Amino acid sequence: MCDERERLIEFIYGESSLADRRRVEAHLSDCHVCRTEVTGLRSVRDDVLAWDVPKHDPIWRPVVPTVAVPAWRRAPAWGLAAAAVVLFAAGAAGGMATRMWVPAPGVPAAPAAMAATTTARPVPAGVTAEDLAHLEASILERVRDEMEGRLQAVSVVSSEPASPLVPVGTGARSRGSVEHLEARLLAIEQLIDDQIALNNYFNGQFGRLNSTTSNLREAVEMSSLQRISLDGGR
Amino acid sequence: MTRTDEELVAGAQAGDLDCFNQLVSRWERPIYALAYRTLGRDEEARDVVQEAFMRAYRGLRAFKGEAKFSSWLYRITLNLCRDWIRRERRAPLVSVPEGVDPIDLADSQATQAESVEDLVARREMSKAVAKAMAELPEEQRSTILLKEYHGLTFQEIADMLDCPLSTVKTRLYQGLSVLRRRLERQQTEEAALRRATWESSS
Numbered sequence: 001m002c003d004e005r006e007r008l009i010e011f012i013y014g015e016s017s018l019a020d021r022r023r024v025e026a027h028l029s030d031c032h033v034c035r036t037e038v039t040g041l042r043s044v045r046d047d048v049l050a051w052d053v054p055k056h057d058p059i060w061r062p063v064v065p066t067v068a069v070p071a072w073r074r075a076p077a078w079g080l081a082a083a084a085v086v087l088f089a090a091g092a093a094g095g096m097a098t099r100m101w102v103p104a105p106g107v108p109a110a111p112a113a114m115a116a117t118t119t120a121r122p123v124p125a126g127v128t129a130e131d132l133a134h135l136e137a138s139i140l141e142r143v144r145d146e147m148e149g150r151l152q153a154v155s156v157v158s159s160e161p162a163s164p165l166v167p168v169g170t171g172a173r174s175r176g177s178v179e180h181l182e183a184r185l186l187a188i189e190q191l192i193d194d195q196i197a198l199n200n201y202f203n204g205q206f207g208r209l210n211s212t213t214s215n216l217r218e219a220v221e222m223s224s225l226q227r228i229s230l231d232g233g234r
Numbered sequence: 235m236t237r238t239d240e241e242l243v244a245g246a247q248a249g250d251l252d253c254f255n256q257l258v259s260r261w262e263r264p265i266y267a268l269a270y271r272t273l274g275r276d277e278e279a280r281d282v283v284q285e286a287f288m289r290a291y292r293g294l295r296a297f298k299g300e301a302k303f304s305s306w307l308y309r310i311t312l313n314l315c316r317d318w319i320r321r322e323r324r325a326p327l328v329s330v331p332e333g334v335d336p337i338d339l340a341d342s343q344a345t346q347a348e349s350v351e352d353l354v355a356r357r358e359m360s361k362a363v364a365k366a367m368a369e370l371p372e373e374q375r376s377t378i379l380l381k382e383y384h385g386l387t388f389q390e391i392a393d394m395l396d397c398p399l400s401t402v403k404t405r406l407y408q409g410l411s412v413l414r415r416r417l418e419r420q421q422t423e424e425a426a427l428r429r430a431t432w433e434s435s436s
Contacts, residue, residue: 006403013381015388041407044414048382050359051367053267054276059283060258222357 002034012041081185082178085143089136136177143181239303246294254294258287261304264384265311271379272315274368282318286311301393308384309394312376319372358424359417366416374409377402 010016011024028035237245237256245253265286269279289310290297297306367375376395380386392399 005407006400009403009407010388013388040414041410044410044417045382047359047417048363048367048378048410048413050356051271051363052360053270056266056276056280058259058262059266059280060262060287222354 002031008034008038008041012038012045081143082182085136085139085181086178088139140177140181240299243294243297243299243303247297254291257303261307262287264304265307267383268308268311268379269315271364271367271383272312272376273318274364278318282311282314285314289314302390305386305390305394308380308386312394316372362417362420362424363413366413366420369416370409370412373397374405374412377405378409378413381406 007016007020007024011021016024028038237253239257239260242253242257242260246257262283266279266283269282269286270276273279273282286307290307297303301309367378370378373395377391380391380394381388386394388399388402391402395402
């Protein structure tokens with residue numbers, strides 16, 4: 001019996017058969033070694049239960065029905081931006097054409113030459129490639145100004161200096177401009193990725209620092225409690 | 235009326251998300267406890283819990299109910315913990331979770347009648363057990379965790395860890411014996427240290 005550890009373990013955890021349990025009990029009444037062993041194992045089982053687990057907020061967020069995402073939402077941001085520029089240009093051009101070609105009832109027809117909102121430059125009736133280029137240049141100019149501001153914020157964390165933003169020439173073809181914009185948006189995405197990586201790095205470092213501080217605080221508090229305990233509350 | 239795990243699993247398999255959410259709220263705490271005691275790290279344990287439920291959700295349709303849902307979850311969790319330990323090549327440690335004051339933690343777990351001495355003793359024991367457990371071989375640690383804190387039977391543990399029944403008992407016996415020796419040694423050392431501190435201060 002002294003060599004049958006399995007039977008002792010089954011006995012301690014109450015998983016032995018009735019016959020085995022009686023056999024072990026009979027053995028324990030005669031064997032001091034096994035009795036000590038069983039007492040020791042039961043004691044360590046009590047000690048093990050002292051190991052607490054910290055309380056925590058719920059970790060898992062409840063599952064909610066998945067909403068189908070339209071295909072256009074799955075497109076990359078730069079693609080959406082480029083598509084938005086093209087659509088805006090086309091829409092604006094269509095709007096200008098309508099205003100020029102279809103007079104409103106009771107309103108005299110628009111003059112053949114009217115001022116473009118962006119350049120205040122007279123344009124001939126009808127929309128030419130040049131008009132589109134002007135409109136596009138105006139939009140890109142605004143996008144560029146905004147992006148330049150953002151780039152200055154993130155370029156410091158990039159391993160490479162931010163690529164300078166080249167102004168779009170007023171005579172650039174729309175396709176070339178879109179490609180140029182795509183390239184710039186890709187560069188911006190890269191910079192944002194760098195920023196995220198840096199943030200993660202800082203978060204990790206901060207977490208470690210926080211953990212170390214907590215451990216130190218625990219040690220100090222523990223020491224204080226021990227002192228109180230040793231002094232007997234004096 | 236409380237629904238059984240089997241009923242909730244059947245509901246979740248039929249597409250009722252509320253059933254799955256109920257299973258999660260029922261098992262999140264034990265799963266976190268298993269991950270935390272296996273890894274000894276709060277943040278990583280939380281990641282494991284997330285991943286374990288994610289895998290359970292994805293694999294729910296394939297779950298045939300041959301084992302208990304909880305056993306299946308425990309197995310997923312232990313596998314994730316094992317992967318993490320191997321990937322990181324790090325031994326389990328015991329840390330206080332970030333943002334949690336250990337004193338508050340101890341206070342929240344203390345009973346009203348617990349004296350300072352009892353609190354100190356319990357916290358020392360908790361730390362000692364955590365330290366001793368972290369030093370055990372992975373198989374022995376997992377076996378003790380599943381038995382002591384989750385109340386699985388020998389047979390359930392054997393099925394979960396894919397090992398013979400006798401191996402489970404041997405691991406348990408050996409693990410508890412090692413723990414016992416280490417805890418006794420630590421208690422002796424701490425008592426000596428306390429005596430020395432008291433003598434030097436008086």
